[in-house]
Amino acid sequence: MNFATRALLELQETTLLASRAFAGLFKRPKYLAETIAQMDAIGVGSLTIIILTGFFTGGVLTVQTFPTLKAYGAQSQTGYLVAISLVRELGPVLCALMVTGRVGSAISAELGSMVVSQQIDAMRALGTDPTRKLVMPRLVALLISLPLLTVLADVLGIVGGWATAIGLYSVSSSVFIAAVRDGITTDDLIGGIVKPLVFSLIIGTIACRQGLHTEGGTVGVGRSTTRAVVMASIIVIIADYFLAKALQVILGTT
């Protein structure tokens, strides 16, 4: 099978998996407890890395942009630049990449281990559809958690930028906050929510698909985990490019 055929097959299988998982939303049992447990593992469990990532990304944006802006006499616009960069791009993308590394790998490894230890077969033998029991709760949890984590990363990034601006460069707090208010538009906020929704679908379906498709024992678990993280990371970045352009067209900001 050549690369293109394999890629198309993978796309088909991943799409089918996602559609079957969402179709399961309307059937009983509802697996509400599993979904909440996954939200705890994915959302609450990722808080620390998202807080640190968001805060220091905002800080480093200020560190890197303030000298340049100052050279043009535009240092009052630091908050504007930090806010736009974070809300439009860095918040959603960095958050998605961090969640891919932490959650995508965990999902793939967990499901892969269940495959090689025949737990998935046991689940099917006991009359449970693994797509509904395992995939659906993880996808729903990601769809809810990732946008919230992104908003948190955006806010903390702005706080990090603000703290760096007033602490290192003596920018007035009110000037920074006013620039942030000027910078962020409703369209940015919409884009900042739509992107993590799409990213969560990408991360969840790829991680689940790779995990459930594990072959070759424990070595296979390692392979599928690596494949899940690499594929999800690359596709998130590629999707970000097309989403950015699509949102510009849809929201009329071109």
Added chain:
Amino acid sequence: MSSSQIHISSPSVSANAAESTFHEVDDLERAIPSIEFRNVVLAFDERVILNNLSFKVMKGETKIILGGSGGGKSTIIKLVLGLLKPDSGQVLVDGEDITYYSEDQMMKIRKKIGMVFQEGALFDSLSVYDNVAYRLHEQGVPEEEVEPEVRRMLRFVNLEDAIDKMPIELSGGMRRRVGIARALIGDPKIVLFDEPTAGLDPPTARTICELAMKLRDLEDVSSIFVTHEMNNLDYICSEYAVVDHEGKVGFEREGERLCLINSKVMMMKEGKVIFSGTDESLRRAEDPYIQKFLRGH
């Protein structure tokens, strides 16, 4: 359990008794095999796994499937559960052709089948209680009905004390027994054993075989017992479970005057059936592969 079921499933049947038993089978349902394969062919790429396989497992019968590794034994079990689909041929469960059933349709069939996996395949994140109760929890059975049922099953496998343990705390043999308890919840009339004694010490392996005999002789369960260990064959084909007047379960050998009619042996080699019959005729078979398998060298 109905009286007719007890009668039919009783293994301690002499030649005369066996004859009378057959005369008493007025229930047509018992004439329908629990599991039937008709000319099943399955191949992965160029490699043929099952080659025109046909066999039946009757109600209350244990079919021991022997064969070396990679002979297609475990594949048979996966086909019964619909985890794999054959390339051609038919698979029937209780007379129902499940060959082309969808996953949703198979879920209904799987509810009447219990499956014991090679390593137990317990859910690591769930306690012994939750593992055994899994099927009932999925069906939304109230907790007050679940607990007595789980305890009953754990008593059956003599593991009630381990009810609160996690799978990681159990030995290999205990994991298999919990796997059996989980498979038996809901009282399935078909149980599939996939090398349940592989890698176990002889006393533990014997315990697993005793559980299979109890299911066969006291619960009227039809089963497929996949193994490559000859002592499994010795136990299951030459002993039967009896209940004494105090209600205790014991095991007796069939001896000279009795012949177990509810245990059959099928030997496979490279996806083909090379022997099908009783353990006695297996031992008399002249096929070099069978003789080598029996002798172990």
